[in-house]
Each structure stands twice: as structure tokens, then as C-alpha cells.
Amino acid sequence: MNRLPLRPLARILDARAQGVNPLTIEKENLRLRREQQRDAGRRRAEWRLLFLATAFFAGYAAIGAKMGMLAASPVVESEPYVGESISGERADVLDRNGNILATNLVTHSLYAEMRYMVDGRRAAHELVQIFPDLDEERLAARLTDPNRRFDWIRARVSPEQAQAAHDIGEPGLLLGPRDMRLYPNGTLAAHVLGGTTYGEQGVTAAEIQGVAGLEYAQNQRLSDADLADVPLSLSLDLGVQAAVEEVLADGIAMYNANGGSAILMDAHTGEIVAMTSAPTFDPNDRPAPALTGDPADSPLFNRAVQGLYELGSVMKVFTVAQALDMNMVTPETMIDTRGPIRFGRFRLSDMHSMPASMSVTDVLVESSNVGTARIAQMIGAEQQQNFLRRLGLLDQMPLEVSETGRVRPQYPARWSELSAMTISYGHGMTMTPLHLAAGYAAMVNGGTLVQPTLLRRPDAPVGPRVITEETSRIIRTMLRDVVTEGTASFGDVDGYAVGGKTGTANKVRPEGGYYQDRTVATFAGAFPMNDPRYVFVVTMDEPTIFVAGQNRRTAGWTVVPVVAQMIGRVAPMLGLRPQTPAEIEAGMQLR
Amino acid sequence: MRALFYLLTAFGVIGLAIWAYDQNQKTQVAIRDVRGLRAEIRSLHEALDVQRAEWAYLNRPQRLRALAQMNFERLGLLPLQGGQFGQVDEIPYPLFGAAVGASPEDTL
Numbered sequence: 041m042n043r044l045p046l047r048p049l050a051r052i053l054d055a056r057a058q059g060v061n062p063l064t065i066e067k068e069n070l071r072l073r074r075e076q077q078r079d080a081g082r083r084r085a086e087w088r089l090l091f092l093a094t095a096f097f098a099g100y101a102a103i104g105a106k107m108g109m110l111a112a113s114p115v116v117e118s119e120p121y122v123g124e125s126i127s128g129e130r131a132d133v134l135d136r137n138g139n140i141l142a143t144n145l146v147t148h149s150l151y152a153e154m155r156y157m158v159d160g161r162r163a164a165h166e167l168v169q170i171f172p173d174l175d176e177e178r179l180a181a182r183l184t185d186p187n188r189r190f191d192w193i194r195a196r197v198s199p200e201q202a203q204a205a206h207d208i209g210e211p212g213l214l215l216g217p218r219d220m221r222l223y224p225n226g227t228l229a230a231h232v233l234g235g236t237t238y239g240e241q242g243v244t245a246a247e248i249q250g251v252a253g254l255e256y257a258q259n260q261r262l263s264d265a266d267l268a269d270v271p272l273s274l275s276l277d278l279g280v281q282a283a284v285e286e287v288l289a290d291g292i293a294m295y296n297a298n299g300g301s302a303i304l305m306d307a308h309t310g311e312i313v314a315m316t317s318a319p320t321f322d323p324n325d326r327p328a329p330a331l332t333g334d335p336a337d338s339p340l341f342n343r344a345v346q347g348l349y350e351l352g353s354v355m356k357v358f359t360v361a362q363a364l365d366m367n368m369v370t371p372e373t374m375i376d377t378r379g380p381i382r383f384g385r386f387r388l389s390d391m392h393s394m395p396a397s398m399s400v401t402d403v404l405v406e407s408s409n410v411g412t413a414r415i416a417q418m419i420g421a422e423q424q425q426n427f428l429r430r431l432g433l434l435d436q437m438p439l440e441v442s443e444t445g446r447v448r449p450q451y452p453a454r455w456s457e458l459s460a461m462t463i464s465y466g467h468g469m470t471m472t473p474l475h476l477a478a479g480y481a482a483m484v485n486g487g488t489l490v491q492p493t494l495l496r497r498p499d500a501p502v503g504p505r506v507i508t509e510e511t512s513r514i515i516r517t518m519l520r521d522v523v524t525e526g527t528a529s530f531g532d533v534d535g536y537a538v539g540g541k542t543g544t545a546n547k548v549r550p551e552g553g554y555y556q557d558r559t560v561a562t563f564a565g566a567f568p569m570n571d572p573r574y575v576f577v578v579t580m581d582e583p584t585i586f587v588a589g590q591n592r593r594t595a596g597w598t599v600v601p602v603v604a605q606m607i608g609r610v611a612p613m614l615g616l617r618p619q620t621p622a623e624i625e626a627g628m629q630l631r
Numbered sequence: 632m633r634a635l636f637y638l639l640t641a642f643g644v645i646g647l648a649i650w651a652y653d654q655n656q657k658t659q660v661a662i663r664d665v666r667g668l669r670a671e672i673r674s675l676h677e678a679l680d681v682q683r684a685e686w687a688y689l690n691r692p693q694r695l696r697a698l699a700q701m702n703f704e705r706l707g708l709l710p711l712q713g714g715q716f717g718q719v720d721e722i723p724y725p726l727f728g729a730a731v732g733a734s735p736e737d738t739l
Binding site: 279282609 | 677680681683684687688690691692693696710711712713714716
């Protein structure tokens with residue numbers, strides 16, 4: 041801003057010349073300058089006011105808008121309930137009908153904090169009254185140790201014990217909430233469920249981790265916090281599972297067996313309705329794995345999915361089915377069954393004398409090793425191997441339990457003609473009962489593969505076709521004949537058209553060769569045979585019974601009657617109405 | 632006039648302040664209530680879980696089987712048999728209309 045001089049010399053001189061008082065010029069200029077300053081000041085003040093007003097307006101407008109939005113918005117729970125539930129740490133496991141197989145229970149853990157501890161010695165003395173297995177001396181030493189700040193006493197105590205510990209009145213003894221995995225049915229489906237243990241432990245909570253079975257294999261799903269309130273539904277049926285376990289246990293006791301296993305599976309969807317292995321254990325109190333001896337003798341061993349056995353004659357079904365499917369034979373084709381077959385230094389023979397030639401149906405029904413070996417020779421080793429591989433019998437069979445991980449069927453690296461002949465009747469390769477169940481399902485359900493599962497899956501997609509529907513129909517008729525007139529004659533159950541194939545295999549000596557007096561007896565099949573709904577595989581380890589003057593070890597004498605009893609129990613529970621012989625006959629013809 | 636305006640404004644501000652304070656208190660009470668209710672729901676859920684677990688434990692097949700055996704003389708319970716299935720026409724339906732006086736169509 042240009043400051044004008046108050047007394048410009050030119051005007052002063054002019055004024056003096058005209059005789060005017062020069063001071064008036066100065067006053068006039070001073071007045072103009074003041075006015076100028078006042079105008080500038082006012083403008084600035086106006087700007088400031090405007091700025092302040094805008095700022096205030098914007099501030100109040102923001103607050104008002106926020107309040108309006110809050111008032112207009114619907115009420116939402118700021119903290120939803122779901123995440124807060126302590127018991128929701130691990131999802132429940134239910135059977136197919138919603139019965140609880142595994143759930144969580146809030147119990148207490150007992151710990152000591154030394155900074156609150158008044159009389160550690162007395163606390164130790166009182167605690168030993170509640171928990172007699174604690175060592176009083178060592179506990180007292182721990183509770184009075186000045187260098188210790190914290191100590192676990194019990195990871196899990198019952199409500200009574202918690203109350204008793206509380207009643208000691210020692211401020212240093214504290215109870216924390218603790219989730220516990222509970223299997224209310226005890227030993228039921230123990231091998232399927234497996235068991236849990238504690239992972240990371242804190243004072244207020246502890247992480248539950250699966251250690252075996254489904255609890256391990258599905259650990260991620262079960263411990264997913266988002267799905268903690270969504271129970272995991274299994275395909276098992278509690279009632280059927282209980283009946284199967286009861287009948288199998290009775291059978292094992294009756295036939296003096298070491299153990300056994302049973303699988304009952306939906307023939308079309310692969311849903312496993314019951315699966316058990318005996319001897320069993322209580323998953324609430326899972327025993328430690330045996331460090332000595334054969335792990336297969338441990339109750340923890342799941343024979344149904346871990347037990348690799350040479351299953352014997354039950355394998356003949358696959359041989360016959362393949363030959364039928366390749367149009368090499370018909371059920372009536374006569375097979376030379378003169379034995380023994382000499383092959384190098386080996387002899388293949390039948391367990392009892394057979395006619396010189398038999399029809400394919402009779403080879404299966406009477407279970408002729410020689411006849412089956414001849415059919416295998418017709419098929420050829422490579423074709424046989426391909427067929428078994430297509431059925432999934434040479435690879436791991438995945439299932440939602442941890443134990444399947446390392447179980448792989450064993451078969452000769454070089455699949456020679458001799459191997460093909462022995463494998464055709466179930467010797468020289470091992471597989472698990474689960475493999476067998478999956479294979480049999482494909483044989484009888486119309487010829488499509490199924491994928492066994494423990495999870496509820498009612499709308500399973502139809503698997504790839506492995507044999508034609510016609511072959512499957514013939515196999516069903518043959519399996520039915522095995523029961524009505526063959527080796528499994530004790531297996532029939534009125535109205536349920538049981539069909540199946542027996543298998544008795546001598547057990548392998550650890551040092552090589554076979555035991556002559558120790559067998560694994562298997563009965564595999566399906567019911568009702570006119571429209572197979574369920575596939576079963578039941579095995580018993582070293583069963584024996586003295587009947588009609590001699591010790592019987594074959595499946596027909598041991599495991600077959602057990603299966604018959606089992607089906608009589610579970611078929612009505614599964615909602616199957618018994619059919620009249622005429623209905624069965626009509627069904628067998630039609631399908 | 633101006634004094635009255637000021638007075639009214641002052642009273643308005645005081646009134647609004649009281650209202651805001653009241654709302655604040657009510658909100659805090661409501662939040663406390665909700666917290667209490669949540670805790671109650673949680674404990675009820677826990678209790679429910681315990682009841683469900685206990686129900687499952689008491690109804691475990693092993694125990695029911697033992698009870699059925701122990702009380703066999705009184706109850707005569709046996710496992711379900713295939714022969715217990717019946718046909719629909721074996722069920723004796725009550726006679727229509729006999730007691731109620733309604734026609735079969737009405738009853739159906």
C-alpha cells in the first residue's frame with residue numbers, strides 16, 4: 041500500500057502561496073489515511089466472521105447429520121452373541137438323526153497363584169484329600185516355593201471337586217473355566233470319533249485338538265470359530281451302530297475271536313451307517329498308544345480302515361465280475377476245475393474236492409480256487425490289475441478319519457500270471473475291509489463306483505461306471521445264490537434277501553508263510569439283494585468254534601451267522617420292511 | 632421482547648440439556664441390561680449344553696439296553712424285529728361318524 045505523504049511539498053508550497061493554512065492539508069490527508077485503514081480493518085473482520093460462521097456451520101451440520109443418521113438407522117447389535125459363547129469353541133458331532141456323538145462341556149481347571157497363597161502347606165494337605173493320587177510332599181514343595189508364581193494342579197476337575205477345592209478357602213487356589221470334549225455314548229463309534237487332547241492351555245481357556253479319527257481329520261472344520269455353532273452331521277446312525285457293535289461283540293465272545301470289524305454302508309451314496317472295530321476303547325479316556333507289541337493288537341487300532349488283510353475268497357467276486365463284463369464267460373460257461381494247478385513250484389488247490397468242471401456260477405457259489413484261477417488266466421494279469429485299480433482297490437481309500445492316511449494295499453510289484461491267479465481268490469494282496477466295502481458297493485449297485493464317507497451326503501453324485509448294469513445284476517443273483525445254496529447258508533434272514541460271499545484266509549506268519557490254524561474270516565455282501573440298499577463287510581480275527589465233531593474256522597461257520605443276526609437287528613431299524621419270497625423273486629428277475 | 636426471547640432460549644437450552652442427560656443415563660442403563668442379559672443367555676446356553684449332554688449320556692444305547700434288560704419282566708422290551716412291520720390295512724381305524732356324528736369326508 042502506498043503511503044501518501046501527509047504534507048506533500050508541492051501542495052504546501054501552493055497553499056503558502058495562496059495564503060491558506062497548510063495544516064488543513066495535513067488534517068485532510070490524515071483523515072483519508074484513517075478512513076483507508078478502517079475500511080481495510082472492516083474487510084478483514086468481515087472475512088474472519090464469515091470464516092468462523094462457515095466453520096461453525098460445517099461443524100454443527102456434521103454433528104447434526106451424524107445424529108440424524110443414527111436416529112434413522114435401524115438398531116443393530118454392536119456385539120453379536122455368537123462369538124461370546126465359551127462352549128462354542130468346537131462344533132458338536134451328531135449322527136444322521138441328530139443324536140449327539142461328541143459335544144463340549146464347561147468344567148473347571150484348578151491352578152495356584154502364589155502371590156495370593158496364604159498357607160501352601162495346608163492347601164497341599166487339603167488338596168490331597170480331594171485328589172488322592174497327588175503326592176502331598178511334592179505338592180507342598182511346589183506350593184510353598186518362593187520362586188514359583190503359578191502352577192497347574194488339575195487341568196480338569198468335576199463340579200464336586202471344584203466345590204471341594206473352593207471350600208478349602210485358600211485364596212491362592214483358583215478355578216478357571218475349561219472346555220471338555222465329551223463323548224456321551226462312551227465306547228460307541230470310538231474308532232470313528234478318535235479322541236481329543238488339549239493344545240495350548242491358558243487360565244481362561246484351553247484349545248481342544250483332535251488326536252485321532254474324525255476329530256483329527258476334521259480338526260480344521262470342527263475348530264473353525266465361524267462354524268462352531270453348526271454341528272457336523274455324520275452318516276452314522278446311533279442305534280444301528282450300537283446294534284452292530286453289540287452283535288459283533290457277542291459274536292467275538294462266542295467264537296473266541298481276537299477281534300473283528302464291521303462296516304455297514306449305503307450301496308449308492310457311500311454313506312457309512314455303522315463302522316466298528318473290536319476290541320474298542322473309550323474316547324473320553326483314550327489310552328496311550330502301545331509302545332511294545334503289535335500295534336494291530338491295540339484297542340486303538342481301527343481294523344476296518346487300518347487292518348490290511350489277505351481277505352481270501354471274497355475277492356473272487358471281482359474276478360468273476362470282470363470276466364462277465366469282458367464277455368469272456370456267461371454264468372453257465374463251464375470252467376475246468378480239476379486241481380491242483382501246478383505252476384512252477386507252486387500248487388494251487390481247493391479246500392475240498394470239487395467236480396472236474398463247474399459253471400461260473402458254481403465256481404463262485406462253491407468257492408473254487410482252481411476255477412477262479414482259471415478265469416484269472418483267461419483275463420490276464422494286466423487286465424486284472426487295471427480292473428482292480430479302477431475299483432480303487434490298489435490305492436489309499438480316503439475317509440474322514442486320520443487312520444487312512446498311511447494305509448496302502450499291498451500287492452506284488454511284479455504282477456505275474458501266478459500273482460494274478462492267487463489274487464483272483466484273495467491271496468497275495470492285502471486290503472482293508474473299507475476297500476472291500478467300496479468294491480462290493482460298485483459290484484451290486486448297478487456298476488458305479490461309490491466313495492465311502494462318514495459325512496452326511498444324501499445326494500452323492502453317481503460315480504463312474506466300472507461294470508455294466510447287466511453284470512451287476514448277474515453278480516447280485518450269484519451272491520444271493522451263495523447264501524441260498526452255497527457257503528453262506530447260515531446267512532439268510534427272512535424277508536431281507538441277504539447276498540454275499542465268504543472268505544477265509546490263513547493269517548500270514550511274521551517270519552513268512554502262513555499259519556494253518558489262524559484265519560481271518562470275512563463275509564461281504566449286501567441286502568436286500570433284489571434292490572441293494574446296504575453293503576456290509578464283517579471280519580473276525582481267528583474265530584473258532586467246535587461244531588459237529590471238529591473245530592470250525594471258516595467264515596461260513598463263524599462270521600456268517602453273526603452277520604445274519606446283525607442284519608436281523610439293523611434292517612428293521614433302517615426302515616426296511618421284510619419282503620415276501622414272491623416279492624424278492626420278482627425283484628431279482630426284474631432288475 | 633428481547634428479554635423474553637433470551638429467557639425462552641435459556642430455558643430451551645436447559646431443557647434440552649436435561650433431556651440429553653436423561654437419554655444418556657437411560658442408554659447406559661440399557662447397555663448394562665443388555666450386558667446382563669448376554670451373560671444370562673450365555674449361562675443358559677451353557678446350562679442347555681449341559682442338559683443336552685446329560686440327556687445324550689442318559690440315553691446312550693448301552694444304558695438303555697441295560698435298563699431294558701433289568702426291567703424285562705415289567706416292560707418286556709425286545710429289539711425291533713422285521714416281523715413287526717405291518718400293512719396299512721392291518722391298522723384298525725376308528726369307525727367314522729359313530730361318535731362324533733361327522734361324515735368320513737369331514738374327518739379325512
